[in-house]
Amino acid sequence: MAMHKNRLLFKKEGRAVYISHLDLMATFQRAFLRSGINVWQTEGFNRHVYVSIALPLSVGYSSDCEILEFNLEDDIPLSQVPERLNRALPEGITVLSCYEAKIPLKKIVDLGWTVTMEYDNGVPEGAAEGFRALLSRESCVIRKKSKKAKRGYTELDIIPMVKEWTLEEGEHTLVFRARIAALNPGLNPSLILDTFAKDHPEWTPDFVRCHRNEVYGEMAEVFR
């Protein structure tokens, strides 16, 4: 299919983080209709507003940098779109900008993540070192569930997929920031945490917040 003309950059936070990928698409379809902005609709018997969201975000994760593609049919300044859409969107979803798509989505290489591990009774001794040690290994092959693979899983070396990372140690939190491979294959940060706590159940955080903060292209430049 030809590339879509327009993109939205939007945030997903607060109560909206529990909206699933499919439901979020329906939410945007309705928001476009509510806003009165004319958007290309699919042809056929069951015509509907066409939207496509790049890189589905897991339920419960927040993000500053979601990208949605669509085709604007109105001749209105793109700069008007965010404000009009935001009036039609539920709490927690905020359109930051609307622009013309220039670089195809497949050029996305990495995602920037902030993963906050919360420990109610303080960060366990050795956990931070353990985390650093894991990411400092030469390689770490994990099994990732796969519907396509015959065995039901594929093997994945997570080490080369995690780039430019830092770990900040607080009294009750470990904050892991990293640029992580986004596509073909991508790595969900939860898999790193699973690996980290696998041999040390006592290192399992009481709660984890995953936040996507940036999208990067081939040269680690910000992707739009």
Add this chain to the structure above:
Amino acid sequence: MNPKLERILPRVQKPARYTGGEYNEIIKDKAQVDTRFALCFPDTYEIGMSNLGLRILYGVINEMDGVWCERCFAPWGDMEEELRSNHIPLYGLESGDALNQFDIVGFSLGYEMAFTNVLNMLDLAGIPIHCTERGNDDPIIVAGGTCAVNSEPLADFIDVFFLGEGEEVDCELIELYRQCRKEGFDRKEFLIRAAQIPGCYVPALYQVDYLPDGTVARITPTHGAPAQVTKRIIRDLDKSYFPTHTIIPSTEIVHDRVMLELFRGCIRGCRFCQAGYCYRPVRPKSVDVLVQQGIEACKDSGYQEMTLSSLSSSDYRGLTAVCDGLLEYCEPRNINLNLPSLRADGFSMSIMERLQKARKSSVTFAPEAGTQRLRDAINKNVTEEDLLTSCRTVFEGGCSAVKLYFMLGLPTETDEDVKGIADLAQKVYWTWRDYSSNRQRGIRITVSTSFFVPKPFTPFQWESQISMEEYQRRVDLLRSCIHNKSIQYNWHEADTSYVEAVLARGDRRLGKAIEQVWRTGGKMDSWSDYFSFQRWLDAFEAVGINPDFYARRERRKCEVLPWSMIDVGVRQDYLWQEREQAYKSVITPDCRVRCMGCGANKLLPGGVCDEDRR
């Protein structure tokens, strides 16, 4: 958001059910709010948010200054476990505040099998389940909806029942609550005064005595409560609130579309149908108002689908005009119009074809009974010819699936009537063979039977439900009569319908059984994932109740029915007369052909319903 809640949501299925925050949700400044109302639906979010009544009441109550109405739904089992183990009380979706902090907690009762959820939700909210255990600081517990016409099984748990349509009476009760609080709130005093509001039934103010045979001897009002509580209706639907500006869920619900209510009430009088009698008299909305509200609702929601709803949409006089008016807006915007609840007649088929741009692959008809004799007995005025002609129309249009709904166990049903269902399905098949525009595609005819449950305020309210064994025998008989591979037969399990029959015509002694079911783990009884027939049987035994007394006993004409203190407009002697007509298989003309004087017209000023009657 409550930090405890944030921890548990990632662990439950479909967390968006439990967060609120949808488009058009109403948030008020607590500093400007003096009364908080929790509108509770005792089933899942997806079902509750599909309920038009809930949306109407949410809007009406929130229009009151200083009153904040929030929503609450029954959590699924995984969420309930998390709430209980983390000591999070059930909360209003808008504020996240615990339900026990609210002033009034109201339940919408659409189905008897949701009764255990009412108890479970009260308990999850930290509210004492029994009226007698609640003090001045606990919320007032109210309930309305179809089941409120016989609310006796919940008499131990609900302080006030609303009878009929809630738009006005809910607000009147809230105003009384505010008044009583100004004067120094006393719970008992409030309830005594509430009973004076027309349409409010306060069960604690009625003394029920029983005869040695277990039937009701008398129902005595106390503290000045009225001997009969008459249901409320909205007289002018054009002027009443309609939710054109309503919550649009951020997760998929059952009816994810604009719902437009054409009229209330029904002219038909099918003798098994509780809604048909309880929602009388017929009150239509005007075409202009409908078209305008429909367009507004589409604009405000962003939905690309709209359903026109009523009990029998073909009976709406302005149906063509409404459809034309809406199509003018909807067609260029790719918004689909749906028109369910159509009668199987030529007019309906032609209007349906006009609405459906895409060929409809499946059509549903509800002849309810297999022979003309039985259809006459239940006053379902659909003839075989109507049905087959309608089938011919849809088959010619390319339809390749037909669903046919029937009931087994209707009063006067014989084996001939049961076999008649198979014959009718076979005739539908022949119609397809003769008229299908595309025989290659094949045909799927689905016959479904449910187990008839006699309901209060219908001509069959005195009937015995047939036994579960007899129901099964009739199911087996029907199965043995269907030999065509294109006809598939589905039947409902008998056990849920049996429990429903017990509860539907129960008295207040059943409260103990409902409580026992809930205490032994019962909830979500309308879901096969949760329903346990054995749990209900065990509970009946534990509290010394014979369920057959309620489900299987034919009532005498002179018997004091447990719901005798309720007046829905239609007179009891009219219902009895209709029952006698049923036994003679004599049909009663619909309200437009001739007014039979059922009594519901008295609910309207001037005593004239459906005023365009000519």
